Amino acid sequence: MKKFSLFENLEMNLKTIEEIDNAIKITLGPTGKSGIFFTKKNELKFLTSGSLVLKALEFNTSSGNVILELIKQSSLKTSIIASDGSTTTALLTCELLKNSLKYIILHKKKRKINLDKR
Numbered sequence: 001m002k003k004f005s006l007f008e009n010l011e012m013n014l015k016t017i018e019e020i021d022n023a024i025k026i027t028l029g030p031t032g033k034s035g036i037f038f039t040k041k042n043e044l045k046f047l048t049s050g051s052l053v054l055k056a057l058e059f060n061t062s063s064g065n066v067i068l069e070l071i072k073q074s075s076l077k078t079s080i081i082a083s084d085g086s087t088t089t090a091l092l093t094c095e096l097l098k099n100s101l102k103y104i105i106l107h108k109k110k111r112k113i114n115l116d117k118r
Contacts, residue, residue, distance in 0.1 A: 004066045006097070007104065014101045016064045020071055021094035023057060024050040024087060050087030051075055067097075 006013055026033045027050040034046040035053040047053045054072055059065050071093050078089035 002062070004063055006067070006101070009063065010101055010105050010108075012061075013063060013067060014098060014105070016059065016061075016067050017071075017094050017097050017101070020054070020057060020068060021091060021098065023053055024090055024094070027053055028087065028091075050090060051079065054087075054090055071097075 023035060027035060027048060032048065034048050035056070037045045037047060037053075037056045039045050045056065047056055054068075054075055057068055059068060071090050074093040075086040075090040078084075079086040
């Protein structure tokens with residue numbers, strides 16, 4: 001079994017999180033849009049809930065699916081405990097992950113620049 005680390009392939013993982021975030025946040029608010037997905041039977045499916053959009057997402061990469069599962073789990077826990085707010089929890093999880101990875105990327109670049117100056 002291949003191990004997964006969120007901190008390997010930082011840019012690719014950041015892009016995956018941004019894709020999840022963008023797919024979910026279109027459903028928020030009074031002007032929320034429907035997510036449109038193809039089912040495995042090539043049928044169109046319209047989803048109006050962020051948690052349903054989250055469940056319908058799937059990535060071609062195993063790392064993308066691991067990140068997706070992490071966000072799904074946080075959303076599910078909120079749904080079980082509070083019965084509401086699962087979309088908000090998913091979006092907050094995305095923001096926390098994005099900001100963490102951006103900080104790490106920035107720190108790595110600064111460190112590389114400092115090492116190059118020596």
